[in-house]
Amino acid sequence: MAALPAGALLVLGSSNPVRDVDRYAVPRSGLTVLANRGVAGIDGTLSTAIGAALAHQGAGGGPAFALMGDLTFLHDLQGLLVGDGEPVPDLTVVVPDNDGGGIFAQLEPGRAEHAAGYRRVFGTPHGRDLVTLARAMGWAATAVHDPAQLAGALALGGPRVVVVRGDQQAEADLATQLRDAAHAALA
Secondary structure: OOOOOOOEEEEEOOOHHHHHHHHHOOOOOOEEEEEOOOOOOOOOHHHHHHHHHHHHHHOOOOOEEEEOOHHHHHHOHHHHOOOOOOOOOOEEEEEEEOOOOHHHHHOHHHOHHHHHHHHHHHHOOOOOOHHHHHHHOOOEEEEEOOHHHHHHHHOOOOOEEEEEEOOHHHHHHHHHHHHHHHHHHHO
């Protein structure tokens, strides 16, 4: 969040993005943060981000950003289809891509006793190239691999999709380390 300019809008997807921002981001002024929870939790997030960005910028606000997981992105992929002649927002969509439902690796289904069926039932691997899909919808898209590349991509403006490759188990391990460190610091 620190890399986002003053006057920006940030739309958070359900699942890990909203939880991670709530847990780890440093509060700051000059940033409007919204979240949407559909019936399934993840439905309509891209469409919400596009509509919110258009409203924000129509009222004189700055650039817009959205942070959503890969399954959230895929669930509303058609939201990237903006009709000919329709306004297109300055929106950068950041998609952590861990090939599925990474939040479940941090919850009960991710425990060792559920390992046999975890990947298929909860990990829900999609095996899709999100950069290619975004480009097929007419958006600029790129994959980044480190914080410097992410910062550079955020500065380019939208409409753009930025895919950040990840690993479900590594993310779950990091979340555990951060949680344990927080508990130790508060003990």
